[in-house]
Amino acid sequence: MRRPRVIAVVLLFAALLLAIPMEMITGSVSAAATNTKQLIDDSVGVLSKKEVKELNELANRYGSEIGINIIGIVTDKDQGTWEVLQDLYAKNNSNEDFSVSNAAVLILNTNHEKIYINVFQKAADHLDDERLSSITDIVADEYGEGRYKAAFQRYIESVYQYVTAGSQAVDSGKNSTVSSMISSTNDGTTFTSTTTTTSSSTSGTTSSTFTSTTTSTTNGTSFTSSSSGESSNGAMNSSNPSMFKKWSDPSYKKGNQLIFDEAKLLTGREYEELQELAKQYSEERKTDMIIYTTNDPLAYDVKRMTQDFYDEYGPGYKMRHGNAIILMVDMTHREIYLAGFYKAKVYFDDDRLDQIRDKIAPYLADKEYKDGFLTYLKTVHKYMGYRPGVNPDNLLLNIWVQLGAALVIGGGIVTLLVYRSGGRVTVDAQTYEDPNSAGLVDYSDQYIRTCTTRTRRYSSSSSSSSSGGGGSGGGGTTSGGHSHSGSRGSF
Amino acid sequence: MPVIEYKCSNCGSGMEYDTYSEMLTCHSCGRQDNIQDMQDPMTKYVFTEEDAAEEYHCHSCGAVIITEAETSATSCSFCGSAVVLGDRLKGNLAPVKIIPFAISKEEAVMEFKRWCGKGLITPKGFMSANRIKGITGMYVPFWLYDLQNEIEVHGRATKVSKYRSGDYDYTETAHYDFYREICLDYIKVPADASAKMTDEIMDKLEPFPYEKLENFKTPYLAGYVAETYSYDEEELLPRVKEKIQEYIFEFIDSTVTEYTSAKYDKVHIHTETQRADYVLLPVWVLHYDYNKLEYTFAMNGQTGKVVGKPPISKSKVFAWFAGLSAIFFLVFQLVSYLYIGGKF
8 A cells, every 4th residue: 555655656746847847848849840841851861850850940940030941951862953952842742842932052962072052032142152152161161070960050050140140232133033044944053053072082081171162153143242231231330439340350350369358357367268268168159259348438338339349340150240149348337238149149038148147247346357257158158058948047957956856855755654654544534524414504704804005016127136237228230230139237 | 250251052162253254153163153143141140249359260271360450351361261351341331332353363464464565664674574472352442422513613814816907016905704603523433442552553543444333242352352441431522522623623624715814713612422332443463573672563453454663774764765866856857958958
């Protein structure tokens, strides 16, 4: 009698504990699975089913946001791009699957060890040769190391980033031109194509064999953009004294500088240490973790400064204007701003940025800049290990809280075991009650009065710590068209 | 003749109550008598003053029967014959009803061993249950009360409702005065009348199957130990009242569930004893030696339920504690991992 009951109690506990988070997990998965198109195809089998599914979800999510079919294909057939696409299109029932309208198509040919990227209509408007070749470089990096999933993931992310990053000047007639040309010819020469060829080194070295890049634009369909989006939107900037212009020179980017201590808050050694850590973390999370400090008397709005810095310097992991999180410290106005771009925007919503800001503001207020920046880097690195939407500071996820809870439950069950070892009372109120005579004979309920109290609703957004000022605003979009999340406060 | 023995009318051996056939049985020749049809020797005999003896002698061997003041049935410690002390079962000491044993001695030992084997935190040596020192079938005196209760409750209660409007949270608390009049009857609430048995253990032995109650006849006691009550119905009434008080408050609580909170200002419980019957209920008492200590266990003679504090192995308790904690910790970690780790 006793053993099954104990086991049942244990199982019940376990079931209860599992039930809640499991529901969250399955709930989020099923929500993401609705209305997905087939965009990823792997006929060679270098990706696992799970990876294909994940990539497909990612491609759908990003693709639907920018209105472009982000297609990725692995093949080993000796076919041209067009045949591959036609095969796939014919194989699938839905008109949506592998449709080339407004599409970017990546084909990894494992037979030739070649990468083909082709863009159609809207995608062609946004991705010029320069951008395509930079995407090709990124994909080639991963492909060369045999990381197929990463290759696709980076491809999907970069397409998304470039398309959202700002429009190439779009001339309205071009759309129709491209589509008509596609329909007229059938040999795959009508679109912008970038081809990266591998030198076929057969040695076992895993170092990248993707060195030579040839970009060819065929058939006179000129997609070269006449004017850049940044400059056309630049008018919005003009009121600001652009103290970040100096960073716009791409040569700065080569140094992979992540800490910009213009306000000279750090000693040389501290700077080196932080820069080293930032580099390591940025590499691990594939996201540039940037700190920018300024005490320029010309400093203006901290959020605008952050945006302008992003536009000018164009930080991003292995690319310009890519994944980046920026901590802007304005010593002139004693304000800080945190902004997450692209991948960092997904991982750092305004709430998470608020949490980070609350953690570092006290350090900055106490002039412990190094510790503050260290906390920033560590927290950013840690939070990127948590799925977006999950609160990383949730007490239930804390290892010590979990250990404590496990000990309490274990102790509780054991106490119950010891307590019950001598037998227990198994009679209750019903055992001896005479059901025929039990009952309420008479009753009355008299209302006397009602008291009403009211309290002002506590709003969590202005709940920053004592040393951090009120956060307002959140995210936004830079003049260059990069949307970001954000958190702002003083210290 | 205050000492009653049951001799087989065929062979003259001592007869005992048999739990399988529920009859008085002769182990020598197998003769069985139906107890409810038998004439109780008690009713034939008219006791006289001289019978209130201080000393009882065994009819079979003539030895002095060793008894305690409460003993009403036992066996001769010399020849083992079952004897019933008639003068301690007459007049107001006469039980009204009895629940006979349904579990024989062998079954009781087996049942106890089974119970020991199931102990999760008892030491290994105890689990084998091979050190049973003694087992006694004992009819324990109980009073069964039929109690009629009239309850009046005055109290105050609140209903709280919360809502939101604009920038404010509102809490509305409505206050009430209430009155409840309740009739509650409890039937056959048991209270053990033996001074030897601890109340805590006896309470845990409940419930006894009352449908097995038989009219009392002395032959049921043949082969077992029985005691007379140490406390009378008046003395035990407070204990029974305390026992049902908990149930009564449970019932009162169930009449005010529509309120968020309720406070009882005045609770008046009037309890009337409708009836109190003196009955004997069957309990196996086991003595067990473990590690130079004696442990006592009681078993319900009808249901087999075992009660009593077994020795507890510290290492087993710790092992359970560590094991369960580790399992829960791993489960937590796994759940968190699934929850937070899913990168896209």
